[in-house]
Amino acid sequence: MTATFTRRAVLTTAAACAIASRGAPPSIAASGETKVTLLGTKGGPRVNKGRANPSSLVTAAGRSYVVDCGYGVTRQLVEAGVEAHQVRTILITHNHSDHMLELGPLVYNAWAGGLREPIDVWGPPPIGRAMAGFLDSLGYDIDIRMEDEGRPDLRKLVRVHEVEAADTPTAVFARDGVKVSAVKVRHPPITHAYAWRFDAPDRSIVLSGDTTYSPELIALARGADVLVHEVMHLGGLDRLLARNPNAPTLRKHLLDSHTTTEQLGRVAAEAGVRTLVLSHFVPGDDPAITDAMWTEDIAKTFAGEIVVGRDLMTV
Ligand SMILES: [Zn+2]
Numbered sequence: 247m248t249a250t251f252t253r254r255a256v257l258t259t260a261a262a263c264a265i266a267s268r269g270a271p272p273s274i275a276a277s278g279e280t281k282v283t284l285l286g287t288k289g290g291p292r293v294n295k296g297r298a299n300p301s302s303l304v305t306a307a308g309r310s311y312v313v314d315c316g317y318g319v320t321r322q323l324v325e326a327g328v329e330a331h332q333v334r335t336i337l338i339t340h341n342h343s344d345h346m347l348e349l350g351p352l353v354y355n356a357w358a359g360g361l362r363e364p365i366d367v368w369g370p371p372p373i374g375r376a377m378a379g380f381l382d383s384l385g386y387d388i389d390i391r392m393e394d395e396g397r398p399d400l401r402k403l404v405r406v407h408e409v410e411a412a413d414t415p416t417a418v419f420a421r422d423g424v425k426v427s428a429v430k431v432r433h434p435p436i437t438h439a440y441a442w443r444f445d446a447p448d449r450s451i452v453l454s455g456d457t458t459y460s461p462e463l464i465a466l467a468r469g470a471d472v473l474v475h476e477v478m479h480l481g482g483l484d485r486l487l488a489r490n491p492n493a494p495t496l497r498k499h500l501l502d503s504h505t506t507t508e509q510l511g512r513v514a515a516e517a518g519v520r521t522l523v524l525s526h527f528v529p530g531d532d533p534a535i536t537d538a539m540w541t542e543d544i545a546k547t548f549a550g551e552i553v554v555g556r557d558l559m560t561v
């Protein structure tokens with residue numbers, strides 16, 4: 247592979263990345279400088295009307311951090327007021343396609359939009375192989391545009407850092423006073439599924455990625471201001487399964503690997519977070535499940551603020 251590829255690399259480049267906040271997305275909670283914008287809130291790889299596939303944007307110390315790259319992430323970023331070439335850091339939670347299908351295209355779109363500085367990708371293995379394969383598939387176009395348009399070599403701008411997260415929260419990198427940590431969560435059969443935490447001077451934000459009830463996630467999220475967590479509604483499961491006739495063991499995967507509303511209340515309470523933001527809805531395309539139904543079980547055990555996430559909502 248030609249992309250720069252390091253294992254547990256320490257990041258040294260401090261490329262400026264001020265976010266132009268044109269077209270501000272709706273804010274539903276007062277927030278300081280550090281905030282999270284939900285770009286896509288529907289769990290799973292299926293594409294349809296309504297919620298976009300999973301991705302989020304954390305803004306801290308004037309920088310934008312994209313967490314997960316579900317299909318449509320570039321378009322959702324633009325809708326949130328951030329051009330692809332303004333992104334310098336991407337974090338991936340795990341290698342299910344609904345979290346990284348558009349990783350390569352986002353990096354490419356950044357390059358097409360004027361990227362001249364390195365772009366760092368942090369995530370679990372085999373994210374390096376996925377990125378290398380994507381760049382290889384675009385080799386013809388990259389070569390043509392380098393020669394014809396004078397663009398820099400995209401393959402040399404992409405720096406992939408495959409992270410081996412532990413079962414206890416571990417700092418991965420820090421920049422501009424923002425510490426970024428990860429922990430391994432429980433999302434079988436995937437062995438390398440991570441949650442990410444951002445600690446800025448004014449606020450702490452945790453993103454669960456995909457996980458069933460995980461004590462490791464609770465440890466990472468302990469005392470956080472905001473926990474963005476995946477959620478599954480058992481009542482909608484049968485209808486969801488009927489829409490996926492080619493996946494006979496999907497029910498078992500969902501029950502083994504995701505967090506029910508009842509479990510999520512316990513997670514948020516045990517972690518002691520201030521605000522719980524629901525995202526990665528499973529099912530994410532069932533209008534029969536109202537906001538009140540999403541929060542009903544959670545509120546039985548969690549007394550903090552509960553936000554039912556929507557695409558382009560900022561918390
Ligand atoms: Zn997912």
Ligand SMILES: [Zn+2]
Pocket residue numbers: 340342433456
């Ligand atoms: Zn997953």
